[in-house]
Amino acid sequence: MNLLPLYQRMVTIRIVETRLQELCFKGEAGDLHFSKGQEAISVGVCAALRQSDYIVTHHRTIAHEIAKGSALRPLIAEVLGKATGINGGLAGEMHISNPTIRHIFSFQLVGTCVPVATGLAYALRYYKKTDDVVAVFFGDAATSNGQVHEALNIAKIKSVPLLLVCENNGLAGNIRKEYYLPTETVAERMAAYGVEAETIDGNDVSLVQANTREAVESYVRPESKPLLLEMNTTRLCCHKQGQGDIRSKEEIAKLAERDPLLPVEQKLRLTQEQKERIWSKIEMEFEQILQHVQKDKWPTWNPN
Amino acid sequence: MSKDPWFRNRLIRDASYRAIYDRMKVDPSIYIMGEGCHMKIHFDAPQIEKEFPDRFITLPISEDANTNFAVGMSLAGVKPIVDVITADFLYRTMDSICNTVAKSNFVSEPKTIIIRSEFLTAGPTTGQRPENLFTHIPGLNVVIPSNPYDAAGLTYTALQEKAATLFFEDRMIEDKTTSPTDMIDDSSHPSIPLGKASIRRSSLRSSVTVVSYALTLRMLQILFEDENVDYDLIDLRSIYPVDYELIAESVIKTGALLIVEPDITYSGVGAEIAAEISEMCFRHLRHPVKRLGAPRVTIPASRKLHEYMLPSEEKVLEVAKELSK
Numbered sequence: 001m002n003l004l005p006l007y008q009r010m011v012t013i014r015i016v017e018t019r020l021q022e023l024c025f026k027g028e029a030g031d032l033h034f035s036k037g038q039e040a041i042s043v044g045v046c047a048a049l050r051q052s053d054y055i056v057t058h059h060r061t062i063a064h065e066i067a068k069g070s071a072l073r074p075l076i077a078e079v080l081g082k083a084t085g086i087n088g089g090l091a092g093e094m095h096i097s098n099p100t101i102r103h104i105f106s107f108q109l110v111g112t113c114v115p116v117a118t119g120l121a122y123a124l125r126y127y128k129k130t131d132d133v134v135a136v137f138f139g140d141a142a143t144s145n146g147q148v149h150e151a152l153n154i155a156k157i158k159s160v161p162l163l164l165v166c167e168n169n170g171l172a173g174n175i176r177k178e179y180y181l182p183t184e185t186v187a188e189r190m191a192a193y194g195v196e197a198e199t200i201d202g203n204d205v206s207l208v209q210a211n212t213r214e215a216v217e218s219y220v221r222p223e224s225k226p227l228l229l230e231m232n233t234t235r236l237c238c239h240k241q242g243q244g245d246i247r248s249k250e251e252i253a254k255l256a257e258r259d260p261l262l263p264v265e266q267k268l269r270l271t272q273e274q275k276e277r278i279w280s281k282i283e284m285e286f287e288q289i290l291q292h293v294q295k296d297k298w299p300t301w302n303p304n
Numbered sequence: 305m306s307k308d309p310w311f312r313n314r315l316i317r318d319a320s321y322r323a324i325y326d327r328m329k330v331d332p333s334i335y336i337m338g339e340g341c342h343m344k345i346h347f348d349a350p351q352i353e354k355e356f357p358d359r360f361i362t363l364p365i366s367e368d369a370n371t372n373f374a375v376g377m378s379l380a381g382v383k384p385i386v387d388v389i390t391a392d393f394l395y396r397t398m399d400s401i402c403n404t405v406a407k408s409n410f411v412s413e414p415k416t417i418i419i420r421s422e423f424l425t426a427g428p429t430t431g432q433r434p435e436n437l438f439t440h441i442p443g444l445n446v447v448i449p450s451n452p453y454d455a456a457g458l459t460y461t462a463l464q465e466k467a468a469t470l471f472f473e474d475r476m477i478e479d480k481t482t483s484p485t486d487m488i489d490d491s492s493h494p495s496i497p498l499g500k501a502s503i504r505r506s507s508l509r510s511s512v513t514v515v516s517y518a519l520t521l522r523m524l525q526i527l528f529e530d531e532n533v534d535y536d537l538i539d540l541r542s543i544y545p546v547d548y549e550l551i552a553e554s555v556i557k558t559g560a561l562l563i564v565e566p567d568i569t570y571s572g573v574g575a576e577i578a579a580e581i582s583e584m585c586f587r588h589l590r591h592p593v594k595r596l597g598a599p600r601v602t603i604p605a606s607r608k609l610h611e612y613m614l615p616s617e618e619k620v621l622e623v624a625k626e627l628s629k
Contacts, residue, residue: 097408109403112400115368115370119373123380126358153364154370
């Protein structure tokens with residue numbers, strides 16, 4: 001298993017989000033939702049999927065877009081509201097729809113992605129008659145929303161090829177989990193629907209990739225059934241830019257010890273120099289793209 | 305087509321299903337889905353049950369997820385027809401209609417999706433008419449035919465438009481009042497563009513333009529025929545988009561406008577038309593635009609009390625006569 005491309009992709013997400021955050025503070029971007037600390041999930045899952053498989057995602061989706069293989073320029077242009085963006089500036093960061101890489105849709109409203117992904121998975125298997133699967137990403141907090149439970153019910157009854165990826169960061173926006181999660185894990189709630197589920201460390205990209213591959217290739221794809229992988233993770237940024245964090249600096253620093261980049265750097269045995277080379281190459285690429293995007297045209301519109 | 309044993313008014317529904325069935329024969333991407341779908345197809349459209357058993361999907365009583373499920377199917381190229389059964393149930397799926405259906409068609413390439421439901425009158429939460437709410441949401445068309453011919457024609461069109469359409473069936477329109485010219489037969493394939501109203505009555509001597517749709521349109525059609533009055537009568541057919549061109553053309557001729565709605569008038573499509581036509585035709589109007597419709601009250605269960613929900617024939621004739629001066 002080649003770890004280096006996975007590392008590069010995770011670093012790309014980290015750098016893009018860090019730079020976009022700086023642009024937020026300068027007023028060049030809106031209040032964005034980042035995935036800092038959760039990169040191993042999107043990267044590991046997408047690395048295990050086929051290119052032809054689909055993903056449906058939530059509002060914190062710059063990471064998934066990069067993980068599924070988006071070109072950076074249209075992504076950054078979309079986030080900055082330019083005409084050259086993936087959706088011409090209509091979607092922004094939270095409503096991206098990029099069918100060319102099969103990141104078919106992302107939904108700002110918590111929970112919506114699960115029933116939509118269920119319908120997509122049904123249509124792929126029983127209308128298009130392909131063996132493509134759908135991976136749907138949502139947070140642990142989304143499981144307090146009825147849409148998720150209605151969809152699990154349908155996904156099981158209709159036997160759809162759906163991988164449910166629960167990114168468990170223990171937060172609902174800026175609220176701790178004692179306010180919304182009545183059980184120890186999300187996985188145990190799946191028993192109510194007869195949906196297979198497993199809880200794993202979502203900060204280990206190799207483990208995420210291996211578990212996803214196993215779940216998809218031995219169960220979801222051949223059996224055409226839903227399965228949930230609960231991936232425990234750490235959000236190392238605040239809910240959205242321009243908002244404070246309910247957690248203390250010390251708490252976040254403690255969580256940062258589980259930063260998903262660290263174990264990969266160790267496994268790859270990167271020297272400081274090698275690491276710097278990887279980072280600066282991606283940083284330079286970002287700066288070049290940003291310069292182009294900043295000169296790109298704003299969208300024009302004639303709503304009537 | 306129908307063998308539904310318990311419902312008296314079914315011509316409009318049968319015509320809609322005829323159009324759906326005809327389109328399903330030529331378009332394999334059309335699927336019907338919703339709660340209790342098997343039961344509905346079994347009774348309402350047995351031909352679809354027999355010929356396309358894989359193309360209707362029976363879903364649980366989870367309206368909100370069902371509509372989002374349909375959006376997911378549309379992303380794979382399916383043209384979903386979502387059956388939400390009773391119009392009151394639309395409140396259960398407002399989020400998926402307004403936030404998912406309407407917005408996904410905005411952000412990415414628009415897809416065909418139809419959401420069907422019907423009006424009943426069985427009390428507070430089984431007799432509401434929520435159609436006007438949806439006219440406020442960009443990305444949704446709202447269609448309410450008053451007769452079988454229009455129901456079939458608008459269904460054909462909606463299934464070929466890359467757009468989201470809410471399709472209401474007014475079960476209170478009595479079959480026995482349907483004019484033979486508004487019926488369809490096996491050879492008719494009417495196609496009616498969305499947003500085109502139809503002139504139901506017109507004469508050069510008309511002194512009032514009366515605009516309506518669905519249940520009240522049918523009521524006025526019969527009333528004006530019986531009374532033999534010279535009023536232009538326009539059937540909106542869709543309350544979004546509204547055919548302002550046709551209304552204005554008639555108002556310029558008659559100089560007066562009365563809107564009669566089967567729904568609550570407050571914040572209704574009649575208010576919107578009154579404002580728009582007042583701006584467009586101000587110099588041609590002899591009187592302020594008048595509206596008649598339901599009061600802003602919860603619909604009661606007793607059939608007797610329904611008489612208070614719609615304007616009486618006497619009231620309509622009285623107001624129209626006043627406007628014709």
